């Protein structure tokens with residue numbers, strides 16, 4: 001079985017390491033110390049809406065000067081999925097729908113906002129949108145379901161995997 005990234009050692013899932021811009025780092029980005037998707041800043045507003053500032057790195061270019069759609073979907077997954085985390089709740093994405101409204105230019109500042117539409121049992125229904133700065137034109141919209149997990153989630157997965 002592959003050895004997990006050493007960056008997880010002693011990790012508290014509810015309190016992941018963050019960049020100076022406040023961005024929570026997932027496993028592969030911890031060694032780099034920066035979000036490889038290009039998310040630069042993250043904060044939770046008093047109204048419960050989460051804000052992210054980012055730019056699509058040139059390495060994620062799809063068409064000429066525009067982002068690969070997989071980058072846009074990953075960013076929406078990442079940003080919307082950080083909203084429970086900003087509330088100290090561990091969750092995983094169960095469903096995600098992305099509308100690609102306009103091509104996303106590479107290396108141009110964009111903003112993502114994410115908010116909770118409703119909560120039912122262990123499910124968080126979260127929506128968000130990506131806009132171009134400074135004008136605010138909508139580039140993408142997303143909505144999805146995040147399911148809260150206890151800290152044993154990944155250990156149970158490893159046990160399940162060992163039996164496959």
Ligand SMILES: CCCCCCCCCCCCCC(=O)SCCNC(=O)CCNC(=O)[C@H](O)C(C)(C)COP(=O)(O)OP(=O)(O)OC[C@H]1O[C@@H](n2cnc3c(N)ncnc32)[C@H](O)[C@@H]1OP(=O)(O)O
Pocket residue numbers: 013016024025026027077078081082085090091092093094095120121122123145147
């Ligand atoms: C990951 C974080 C670590 C920290 C890193 C730091 C920062 C990084 C942040 C990264 C952010 C990026 C984030 C990522 O990329 S997370 C990575 C991508 N996502 C995954 O890997 C998830 C894989 N799937 C699963 O693990 C399971 O299928 C889950 C856990 C989702 C359900 O498993 P299971 O079925 O065994 O659970 P249950 O039977 O106990 O049901 C529990 C509840 O779930 C409801 N349900 C189930 N399926 C769906 C569905 N499709 N639509 C709507 N609801 C669904 C169900 O009705 C029930 O609701 P309730 O009756 O309780 O209300």
